[in-house]
Amino acid sequence: MYRSDVISEESERTAFRKAEKKYKIYYDNTKKKKIARPVDLSEVVDFKSILERYNCNGELMGGVSVLKCDFDRPIFCLESRPGFYFIPGALSVEEQCQWIRESLTSFPQPPDRTNHNAIYGPIENLFVLAKEGKVLVLEERLPDNVGSESEINAIQSDTSAPKWKFVDELGESHGRDVSKLVLASVLLRKLRWSTLGLQFDWSKRSYNVSLPHKKIPDALCQLAKRMAAPAMPYGEEFQPEAAIVNYFGLGDMLGGHLDDMEKDWSKPIVSMSLGCKAIFLLGGKSREHPPVAMFLRSGDVVLMAGEARECFHGVPRIFTDAENAEISQLESRFAGEDDLPYLNYIRTSRININIRQVF
């Protein structure tokens, strides 16, 4: 599910890994700057142009069909991957802006956890602190009798109390050991995930129902229910119980993995893309199966249910350059002064919110 997937020598040679290497960003260093090496995108399925052609003359490319249902826009299926559904442009620009704001402000709030918990403890209002140029300072000294790495790790992963505090600006932290200072803006850039609803324990790869958490916000539940409906078993309603928010910056990728920790795979995972365009790889039941590559743009929604739940998938690439990111609609909507911090973030980032029924 997350980047911790160990890539063994054997898996380095699989069809999935080869595709990841094909699309991953590599740089050529010129004297002046790093330039992203061009990549052949001719085999990447583009559901935006598939939709445009379909709306224009009802034509579809081979291997793609439209789900017969009463959803308010076309839902595309891949004949080679039953249970996989792609809804291009499912979210309006307003909805995209709303979920970008929430993903940066209310979602990474304690008691819900983020990747920063293990080192820094819970951090309140990271986005605001970053905006205000705050600096995080290590307050608490580790007890003198703590020596071994495992003891230090145990103390640092005790998320019950913050061991760091934010001071106003670099001036206030003058004279301190710089190894114990971190800019909030750096932590925001390094935010990789936050979990909503039932909390996922990455080290055990399971849901830890005893961890404190907030309920998934009602508006997100309603949206997920509406999006999930076309992929639900007849007569059942999707029950959103957990969500993972993935944050991607330049060069970040999400290695091939399976989402297999939920009990009932007949229920879809609802996966929403926000911000910069990405390449999504949808493989088969083994890593040897050559994956289908497709673009994911801001506002696209993907559903994975049934057999598709058994398919390896990942995100080898996001496009953060102005030409390829395709976020012009967000740029015009985040036009006010108050929205500038969101715009600055999303110009070079992608956010994915995936919502799950666990039981």
Ligand SMILES: O=C(O)CCC(=O)C(=O)O
């Ligand atoms: O970022 C995406 O679109 C996919 C996310 C995903 O596969 C996951 O979190 O399990």
